[in-house]
Amino acid sequence: MAQDSKSSVVLAEIDLSECSAGKILDYHEPDKRVEEKVFKGWNNALEWGPKQGKRPSSYRVVRDGEVPVLEHHNKTGRCLTTGEPLWGDYTVEAFVRQLNAFTQPNNDDPHAIVGLSGLMVRYQDLRRYYIFGIEGYERFVLYRREDEAWTVLADYRNGVDRSRYYHLRAVCEGQRLACYVDGKQVFVAYDEKFQMGKVGIRTNTRSRMYGVRVTASEPARAAYVSRQSAYDREVAEASEKYPKPVLWKRIDISEYWPCEVRLGDFRGAGKKEIVLQQEMESGLRVVCLDVEGEKQWDKVYAAASRLHKKHRVVHDLDGDGVEDFIGIEGDLLRMVSGRTGEVTAETELPKTGPYLGFRGESVRPYLHKLGALWPCRIRKTEKAQDLILRDGDAAGTGFSIWAYDEELNLRWRQDAHESWYGMYIWFYDVDGDGRDEILPGYQLYDGDGNLLWLMEGAEYIEDSGGAGHVDHAAFGELDGDEGNGPEIGIAGSDPGFFLVDARTGALLRHHRFGHVQGIYAGNFRPDLPGLEMWMGNRWENYGIMNLVSGQGDPLTRFEPDTISQGGPPVNWAGDGEELLFLYSSRDAFGFYDAKGRKVLRPACEGLPFEWAYGFVEDVVGDARDEIVYVHEGAVYIVTQDRSYPPGERIYAPVRKFDISLPGWKLNEGEDHLDDFC
Ligand SMILES: [Ca+2]
Ligand SMILES: [Ca+2]
Ligand SMILES: [Ca+2]
Ligand SMILES: [Ca+2]
DSSP states (O other): OOOOOOTTTEEEEEEEEGGSSEEOOHHHOSOOOOHHHHHOOOOOOEEEEETTEEEOEEEEEEEEEEEEEEEOOOSSSSEEESTTTTTSSEEEEEEEEOOOOOOOSSSTTTTTOOOOEEEEEEEEEEEEEEHHHETTEEEEHHHETTTTEEEEEEEOOOOOTTOOOOOOOOEEETTTTEETTTTTTEEEOOSSSSSSEEEEEEESSEEEEOOOOEEHOOOOOHHHHHHHHHHHHHHHHHHTSSSSSEEEEEEEEEGOOEEEEEEEEEOOOOOOOEEEEEEEEEEEEEEEOOOOOEEEEEEETTTGGGGGGGSSEEOOEEEEEOOOEEEETTTTTEEEOTOOOOOEEEEEEOOOOOSSSSSSSSSGGGGGGTOOOEEEEOOOSSSSSSEEEEEEOSSSSSEEEEEEEEOOEEEEEEOSSSOOOEEEEEEEEESSSSSSSEEEEEEEETTOOOOOHHHHHGGOOOSSSOOOOEEEEEEOOOSSOEEEEEEEEEEEEOOOEEETTTTTOOOOEEEEOOOOOEEEEESOTSSSSSSSEEEETTTTTTTOOEEEOSSSEEEEEEEEEOOOOOOOOOSSSHHHSOOOEEOSSTTOEEEEESOOOOOOOOOOTTTTSSSOOOOEOOOSSSOEEEEEEETEEEEEEEEEEEEOOTEEEOOOOESSSEEEOOOOOEOOOOOGGGGOO
């Protein structure tokens, strides 16, 4: 049993003495009084799961003899974490009983078989930490885990009795990690990799724990407090150079509420407006407001409201200046003119491709749920006047795409025989001939549907339960060297991140960072050539953010929460540096620099909320981004508190789905600050 010296302080603990038996840590349980008391300060970091929601708790409190214990009752992975990234020296202890010797694979650890339950120390994120635990029925072991590299630092083999608890204790002092079982020191390991970090408990099988406690000596605690205040000062100093957020306008849209809101140029005004889309009984209503809130356009489209809601896009396909509605109605693909409201083109949907759906059927039931219709420019037209239709839902045996012209004439079909298609489609003009190439997955096609390449090694990608596809891709000039052609940064789900040569499909870099799902390329490091990519994880390792250079080399990694999969770049200062915008939780909400420091929160007086999702757009017109929030019948536009000097060069990137392509212009923006609401 651990004895604390008189000078030690308790940093955290889980005291189950007031818990009655029953399930606990169930996210959906409305009465959270017990959780808020007993687990105050602890994060249930793996509660998010597939299907974008909270998973069943898998935790319960049971009595083992007289003692209330926390039982994880199946083979899913779970952990509870607490503390701060700058915590340094401390002692973590718990009584642990591992009831089952085995576990099962998951997205985080696809080849896991042996059960492991114990204490995490110096926790960096969900895939980097030390763990001192019971492994199978074999041994007590201390691992250093870095993604898929599990390094045994020391172990103690004396058999494990599944019927009893072992008191595990890890004493961390600098590089020295001393581990105790039942009060006896079983080994000491020295490792310099992680010298600070949070703490936690983690298990991947049926196990029970109690007496979880974290203590530190008074000098160790004081050292942490001083590190933390130095860090806070450093972040405050780094923040000073950025303009502060202020509310520019609040535009009342309650008359149209509820409605969909976006910024765009629906009516061909030649500038961005607020475009509202409202479902009415008489049809789909489109209202365009200028940034003063004055109505510029108000039209109901009866024919557009009959198009399937999920399979409907707005795009000026016929090139007459006004955006059109293109969508699926029954077995037809239809275009409704935005100018007239009339159906101006239609065609029967194609029959199924060779892989998805039954032979000879309409493809309608097999269209991709997240986006079946993709306007693009794959012929040499002035405007983007092509349309791609796709089937598929990521997992399957193969997929097809169909290309249409601006009158909805079918030009060609292409099938994927070698590898899965991704969740979306990306376009970029790789060879510079004025026509975009098409990237629906690990293969690139030209505008006539010819296969240009399949990514090197794509045939070896494992489909672990629908996680072998491209989730997002940053497609364009990434490394800053136009001489070697554009590159593609792929968020490849379970296989991690790939950097690919867009001319050949050659694999340039591959990092197994976990289930990489979101990616966004922007100029996050103006001091480095080309763009950098922030990428975020999901499934069993939510919230891990990696910054990778345009050459594919890791730069920064941090975990702002255990929910996020990343966010868009923000051109806030206009000086060439973009910031990462995260809004997945109250904790994470903010703009981050390339060191992972939260330098700004885009919240200000006049907003009726402290954090929310907001879209990133230049509205004011000086090329710097605004954050546009839509909240209960009003649009709030948050901008900078300082004008950018007129006549100076200002950063003006062009955004193109997952990539922010660099650009500069001369600032002609008016001083907008007289203009506050
Ligand atoms: Ca049009
Ligand atoms: Ca091309
Ligand atoms: Ca390049
Ligand atoms: Ca850069």
